[in-house]
Amino acid sequence: MAEKVLMKGNEAIAEAAVRAGVKGYFGYPITPQNEVTAYMSYRMPELGRAFVQAESEVAAINMVYGAAATGERIMTTSSSPGIALMQEGISYMCGAEVPAVIVNMVRGGPGLGNIGPSQCDYNQSTRGGGNGDYHLIVYAPHTVQEAVDLTYEAFEVAEKYRNPVLILGDGAIGQMAETVKLPEFKEKPQKDEGWELSGAKGRDGRSVKSLRLAEGELKKLNWHLHEKFLEISKNETKYEIFNDDYDFLIVAFGTAARVSKSVVKELAKQNIKAGLFRPITVSPFPYEALKEASKKAKKILVAEMNTGQMLFDVRLAVQNDEKIEFLGKPGGEVFSPKDIYEKAIEIFKK
Amino acid sequence: MKVMFEKTESLTSNKSIYCPGCNHGLIHRLVAEAIDNLGVREKAYGVAPVGCSVLLYDYFNIDVVEAPHGRAPALATGAKRVRPDMVVFTYQGDGDLASIGMSEIIHAAGRGENITVIFVNNANYGMTGGQMAPTTLPGQKTTTTPMGRDTHSHGFPFRMAELIGSLPAVAYSARVKVTDPKNVMKASKAILKAFKNQVDNVGFSFVEVLSTCPTNWGMTPVDALKFVDEQMESYYPLGTFKDIQEGE
Ligand SMILES: Cc1ncc(C[n+]2csc(CCOP(=O)(O)OP(=O)(O)O)c2C)c(N)n1
Ligand code: SF4
Numbered sequence: 275m276a277e278k279v280l281m282k283g284n285e286a287i288a289e290a291a292v293r294a295g296v297k298g299y300f301g302y303p304i305t306p307q308n309e310v311t312a313y314m315s316y317r318m319p320e321l322g323r324a325f326v327q328a329e330s331e332v333a334a335i336n337m338v339y340g341a342a343a344t345g346e347r348i349m350t351t352s353s354s355p356g357i358a359l360m361q362e363g364i365s366y367m368c369g370a371e372v373p374a375v376i377v378n379m380v381r382g383g384p385g386l387g388n389i390g391p392s393q394c395d396y397n398q399s400t401r402g403g404g405n406g407d408y409h410l411i412v413y414a415p416h417t418v419q420e421a422v423d424l425t426y427e428a429f430e431v432a433e434k435y436r437n438p439v440l441i442l443g444d445g446a447i448g449q450m451a452e453t454v455k456l457p458e459f460k461e462k463p464q465k466d467e468g469w470e471l472s473g474a475k476g477r478d479g480r481s482v483k484s485l486r487l488a489e490g491e492l493k494k495l496n497w498h499l500h501e502k503f504l505e506i507s508k509n510e511t512k513y514e515i516f517n518d519d520y521d522f523l524i525v526a527f528g529t530a531a532r533v534s535k536s537v538v539k540e541l542a543k544q545n546i547k548a549g550l551f552r553p554i555t556v557s558p559f560p561y562e563a564l565k566e567a568s569k570k571a572k573k574i575l576v577a578e579m580n581t582g583q584m585l586f587d588v589r590l591a592v593q594n595d596e597k598i599e600f601l602g603k604p605g606g607e608v609f610s611p612k613d614i615y616e617k618a619i620e621i622f623k624k
Numbered sequence: 625m626k627v628m629f630e631k632t633e634s635l636t637s638n639k640s641i642y643c644p645g646c647n648h649g650l651i652h653r654l655v656a657e658a659i660d661n662l663g664v665r666e667k668a669y670g671v672a673p674v675g676c677s678v679l680l681y682d683y684f685n686i687d688v689v690e691a692p693h694g695r696a697p698a699l700a701t702g703a704k705r706v707r708p709d710m711v712v713f714t715y716q717g718d719g720d721l722a723s724i725g726m727s728e729i730i731h732a733a734g735r736g737e738n739i740t741v742i743f744v745n746n747a748n749y750g751m752t753g754g755q756m757a758p759t760t761l762p763g764q765k766t767t768t769t770p771m772g773r774d775t776h777s778h779g780f781p782f783r784m785a786e787l788i789g790s791l792p793a794v795a796y797s798a799r800v801k802v803t804d805p806k807n808v809m810k811a812s813k814a815i816l817k818a819f820k821n822q823v824d825n826v827g828f829s830f831v832e833v834l835s836t837c838p839t840n841w842g843m844t845p846v847d848a849l850k851f852v853d854e855q856m857e858s859y860y861p862l863g864t865f866k867d868i869q870e871g872e
Contacts, residue, residue, distance in 0.1 A: 297706050298702060298705055298706040300702060323706075324702075324705035324706045326701060326702075326705055326735075328698070328731075329727055329728070329731035330727060332695065332698075332727075332728075333695070333698040333701075333727070333728055333731065334698075336691065336692065336695040336698035336699050336702070336728070337698045337699065337701050337702030337705075338702060339689075339691075339692075339695075339698075339699055339702065340671065340689060340691070340698065340699025340700060340701065340702035340703040341702030341703055341705065341706040341707075342702075343689045343699070343703065344669070344703055344706055344707045344710070346706045346707070348702070348706070362692050362695075363692065363695070366691075366692050370689075370690070471669055471687035471688070471689055471703075472687070472707075473666050473667045473668065473669070473687060473710055474665060474666050474668070474685065474686050474687050475666040476666070478636075478685055479636075479681065479684055479685045479686040479687050479688060480687050480688075481672075481681035481687070481688045481689070481690065482688075482689045482690065483672070483681065483688075483689070483690030484690065485678060485679075485690055487679075
C-alpha cells in the first residue's frame with residue numbers, strides 16, 4: 275500500500291526518485307533545493323547506492339552523464355545558475371541519447387538574482403540552453419504530489435526515448451510541505467538495451483558519444499532527434515483543464531497555475547465562468563489542446579512568474595493575439611490569488 | 625615458431641588517424657596491453673577526451689564514452705560509483721586535463737576515486753593546431769606564443785604528476801616517456817600498475833606520459849623524440865611521485 279506522509283517538496287522529490295530506483299545521485303548545493311542533496315547524502319548510501327557531492331554543477335552533470343551511460347537510473351538536482359552550468363552536459367547527453375532526470379527548482383534571475391521562487395527559466399528549459407539542435411522533455415508540477423508522481427515517472431519516460439527529462443519546479447514547490455502518497459519501490463528491469471556501456475562481455479566494444487564526424491552522420495542524428503521529439507509530442511504531451519465550463523480562460527503552469535486554481539473558484543462566486551488551462555509538459559507544449567481550448571474563451575489571461583516566456587507558446591497555439599492578455603510577476607515573487615483575481619476582473623470589465 | 629608480436633585483444637584493427645611520429649598510437653597500445661594482461665577487457669569502461677585522441681572508441685575494442693572537453697574525470701567518477709565492478713579509465717591530453725579540465729582532475733584525485741588516469745603531455749594543443757597548453761615549456765613557440773612562452777605573461781607550466789602526487793588521497797602518480805624501447809618498457813609497467821591498482825582497490829592512479837606532436841612542433845618524428853629527451857624531460861623529470869605501496 276502506498277504510504278501517506280507529510281513531506282517538504284524537495285525531500286518528497288528525492289524520495290520519489292529513490293523509489294523509482296535511482297542508482298546514483300550527483301549534486302552541488304544551491305538554494306532553494308539544498309534539501310534534496312542533504313536527503314540523498316544519507317538515503318543513497320543507506321540503500322547501497324551512489325551519492326557524490328560534486329565540486330561544481332559542471333562536474334555533477336558530467337558525473338550523471340558518465341554514470342547514466344552505464345544504463346543505470348541517475349539523477350541530479352539544482353537551481354537556475356547551477357542549471358545554466360549544466361547546459362554543456364545536457365547538450366552532450368541529448369547528442370549521445372543518454373537518459374537521466376534533472377530537477378530545476380527555479381529561483382529569480384538573471385545572474386545571481388535572488389533565491390525567491392520564479393518561472394524565469396522557461397525559455398532556457400524548453401528551447402535548449404546548451405548548444406545544438408535538441409529538445410528536453412520538461413514537466414512542470416504544480417503541487418508536491420504531482421512533483422512526486424512526475425519524478426517517479428520521469429525515469430521511465432527518459433529511458434523510453436533515451437532523452438534527459440527535466441522537472442521544472444520552483445522554490446515554492448521545493449519548500450512547501452504537503453501530505454503526499456509515496457509510490458512503491460521499483461527497479462529498472464535488468465536487460466541489455468543494446469547501447470549502454472556495461473562491459474563488452476562476449477561482444478565488441480560500444481561507444482556512447484555525441485561526436486558525428488563522418489559525412490552526413492550528424493545530419494542523420496539531427497533529423498532522428500527531431501523525429502523522436504515529434505513522437506514524444508504525440509505520446510507524452512500532458513495538460514490539465516480545470517473547470518471545463520468557461521468563457522474566460524487562464525493559462526498558467528506550476529506554482530502560478532496552483533494559485534490560478536483558487537482564482538477560478540473565486541471568480542465562480544462572482545458568476546464569472548473561468549477555467550484554467552495548465553500545461554503539465556511545457557516541452558512538448560500542448561499546442562493542439564490549447565488551440566482547441568481557446569476556441570470557447572472570449573478572453574485568455576496568461577499568468578507567469580516572469581516577464582512573459584510561455585506567452586509566446588500560447589500565442590503560437592491560440593493564433594489570435596487580440597484575445598490574449600498577460601500578467602507577469604518576475605523577481606522571485608509568487609503571485610497572490612489577489613494579483614490574478616484583480617487582473618481577471620479588470621479584463622472582464624473591459 | 626614463437627609469435628613475438630600480436631595485435632592485442634583490446635584494440636580494434638582500425639587504422640588510426642594520428643600523424644606519423646605521434647606517440648598517441650603507441651600509448652594506446654600500452655593501455656590496451658595493460659587491460660588485456662589483467663584480463664579486464666569485458667569490464668573496461670574508457671572515457672575518451674576532446675583532443676586528438678577523441679576517436680578512442682574507434683581504436684579500442686572496449687566500451688567507451690566520449691566526454692565533453694576536460695570533464696573525463698567527472699564521467700569516470702559517475703561510472704565507477706554506480707558500477708564499482710567496472711575498470712574505469714580516462715585518457716586525456718594536456719589541454720584537456722590541465723587546462724579546461726583542471727578542476728575535474730584535481731577533485732577526482734582529491735576524492736581518491738578508484739580510477740586510472742592516463743595523461744598524455746605533448747606540450748601543446750594538438751587537435752586545434754598547436755596552441756599553448758598549460759604544459760608548454762618556457763620559451764617554447766606555439767601559434768599563440770609566437771615569441772615563445774613568456775612566463776611573465778603566460779605563467780609557468782604545470783607539473784601535473786608532481787601536483788597529483790602531492791594529494792593525500794592519491795595512490796600512485798608517475799611520469800614516463802616512450803622515446804626508446806627501454807622507456808617504453810618502463811611506461812608499460814607504470815600503466816599496468818595504474819590499472820592493477822584499480823583492480824586491487826588501491827585507489828586513484830595517474831600516469832603522465834611525455835609525448836610527441838611532430839606536426840605542430842614543426843619537427844621530423846626523430847627530432848620530436850629528441851625534443852622530448854632533451855627539452856621536455858629537463859622540465860618534466862621522469863619518476864614516481866607517489867606510491868602508497870612503496871616498500872611493500
Ligand atoms: C568546450 C570546448 N572548448 C574548446 C574546444 C576545442 N578543442 C578541441 S581539442 C582542443 C585541445 C586539445 O588538446 P590536448 O588536450 O592537449 O590534446 P591533443 O590534441 O594535443 O592530443 C581544444 C581546445 C572544444 N572542443 N570544446
Ligand atoms: S596533431 Fe600532434 S598530437 Fe595530434 S595526432 Fe598529430 S602529432 Fe599527434
